[in-house]
Structures are given as structure tokens and as C-alpha cells.
Amino acid sequence: MLPFIQISKPSDIDKLIAEMARLEKPHRVELLRSVRQHETNLVELGRTADAPTRELERSLRPTIVLLGDDDYSTTGPIGWTAFRRLGYWARGAMVHATGGDVASYRLAIELALTKQRFLLIETSSAHAHEWGAALHKRNIPAIGLLPPAGVHPLPMARSEMQ
Numbered sequence: 001m002l003p004f005i006q007i008s009k010p011s012d013i014d015k016l017i018a019e020m021a022r023l024e025k026p027h028r029v030e031l032l033r034s035v036r037q038h039e040t041n042l043v044e045l046g047r048t049a050d051a052p053t054r055e056l057e058r059s060l061r062p063t064i065v066l067l068g069d070d071d072y073s074t075t076g077p078i079g080w081t082a083f084r085r086l087g088y089w090a091r092g093a094m095v096h097a098t099g100g101d102v103a104s105y106r107l108a109i110e111l112a113l114t115k116q117r118f119l120l121i122e123t124s125s126a127h128a129h130e131w132g133a134a135l136h137k138r139n140i141p142a143i144g145l146l147p148p149a150g151v152h153p154l155p156m157a158r159s160e161m162q
Contacts, residue, residue: 027100034109040064051082056089062112069123076127077134086119087138093119095144097128104145
């Protein structure tokens with residue numbers, strides 16, 4: 001079994017775009033549109049997944065690897081199995097520690113088009129500096145986005161904790 005799922009059929013990408021729109025995640029719609037328009041490839045990994053290095057090396061398109069570390073189980077780079085290998089692969093990164101928005105994800109796409117091998121790290125404001133330091137240690141140029149006030153993600157309401 002592959003450590004990831006490859007979705008390349010336009011109709012399947014269209015379904016994902018529709019689902020992200022339904023879930024009111026326009027920033028994710030932006031990433032998927034980039035894939036649908038053949039601008040970029042998108043790889044989304046879980047914490048325990050290995051980096052699909054062979055596939056990443058073979059990619060002819062600019063590739064964005066998305067690490068979603070803002071899920072109320074935030075660990076920072078230490079909790080991500082693939083980060084060590086991705087640290088050798090990546091040529092640029094964005095540490096995104098604010099709520100998702102179209103403008104910053106469009107910026108991530110533009111940076112990926114320039115850098116070719118790009119990490120997009122969604123994280124909490126509590127771990128943003130830790131991610132930045134890990135990228136700096138590996139000499140990966142990065143931009144960091146922090147919330148203007150407060151924290152990200154917002155604490156869950158007690159009613160949502162069931």
C-alpha cells in the first residue's frame with residue numbers, strides 16, 4: 001500500500017474543490033485550483049507518514065508539501081516523521097500560524113512556483129517559532145505568518161470537545 005493517495009483525475013480534483021468550498025475552506029480551494037490548473041502538485045502528509053521522496057524527486061511541476069500541524073494536537077517539527085527528509089528536499093517554506101485565507105495561500109503558490117520545492121506548514125502560534133528555527137537550521141528560506149492578535153487555532157468551545 002502506498003503511504004499516500006495520488007489524485008490526478010480532473011473530475012476527482014473538482015470533487016475535492018467542491019468539498020472544500022462546502023466546508024468553507026477557500027484557502028484549500030486555492031491550493032486545489034492550482035493543482036487543477038497544472039501549476040503545482042500538492043502533497044499532504046500526516047504526522048507519521050514518511051516523505052514520498054522518490055515521487056517528490058520525479059515531479060516535473062513545482063510541488064507544495066502541506067504539513068497540517070494546527071489540529072489541536074500540535075507538535076512542532078519533532079512530531080513529524082517526514083520533516084527530516086523534507087528538510088533536505090525543500091528550497092523554500094511558509095510557516096502559516098494564522099487562520100487560512102486565500103491571499104496567503106496564493107502567496108504560498110507563487111513562492112512554490114519560484115522555489116519549485118516548497119513546504120507549507122500550517123501550525124499553531126505556539127509552535128511557529130519552533131518551525132521557523134528548524135527551517136533556519138536547515139538553511140531553508142522561509143516566511144512566517146503570525147496572527148495579528150491572539151492565538152491560532154482558537155481554543156475549542158467546551159461544547160465542541162465531545
